[in-house]
Amino acid sequence: MIIIENTSISEDILNVKFACDLGTCHGACCVEGDAGAPLEIEEISLLEDYIEQIKSFMTPAGISVIARSGVFDYDIHGHFVTPLVNDLECAFVFFENGVARCAIEKAYDEKKIRFRKPVSCHLYPIRIQCFNNCDALNYHSWSVCSSALKKGIKDDTYIFQFLKEPLIRKYGDKWFKKILRIKNDKAGNQ
Numbered sequence: 001m002i003i004i005e006n007t008s009i010s011e012d013i014l015n016v017k018f019a020c021d022l023g024t025c026h027g028a029c030c031v032e033g034d035a036g037a038p039l040e041i042e043e044i045s046l047l048e049d050y051i052e053q054i055k056s057f058m059t060p061a062g063i064s065v066i067a068r069s070g071v072f073d074y075d076i077h078g079h080f081v082t083p084l085v086n087d088l089e090c091a092f093v094f095f096e097n098g099v100a101r102c103a104i105e106k107a108y109d110e111k112k113i114r115f116r117k118p119v120s121c122h123l124y125p126i127r128i129q130c131f132n133n134c135d136a137l138n139y140h141s142w143s144v145c146s147s148a149l150k151k152g153i154k155d156d157t158y159i160f161q162f163l164k165e166p167l168i169r170k171y172g173d174k175w176f177k178k179i180l181r182i183k184n185d186k187a188g189n190q
Helices: 009-014 041-055 059-071 105-107 119-123 143-155 165-172 173-188
Strands: 002-004 007-008 093-096 097-101 126-131 136-138
Touching: 002 173, 007 009, 009 136, 009 173, 041 059, 041 105, 093 119, 097 105, 119 126, 119 165, 165 173
Parallel strands: 007 136
Antiparallel strands: 002 007, 093 097, 126 136
């Protein structure tokens, strides 16, 4: 584990090579699993504020789920998550050329809202667990991302490099520069 400020970072985040390969996986992480994406309380408010703009990019099934249960649900541990359609795909998913895409991010890209998407989605395959005001950042290894591991090796890209933008979004530029220094120091010592 690596400690930076109030975060504890798994060595995997610095050592595993990873780069999403949507052409191969088709966004499987958004349509498989046993719960929706984790949500922060502030994100629920943003989703509630922007739901009308987001709906224009959602599927009818996703809109129906939101109409019935709202913009969030609970996982088995009682944590806030995005709701699911038929216990499978995220309610905010739409499909473009057979690839699962995010309606929230599409509304953001179209400049209809100022919220990109939940940070947990932006950071995937990093998952965050909070313990005593400290965030533990861990790599979530999942078979649906096997093509991302191959692409990461081919592109020579580590998880933390691939996720630079969302890591800076969550923890800031100074924090990210500390990760770079740590990785460079480790590389220099090998």
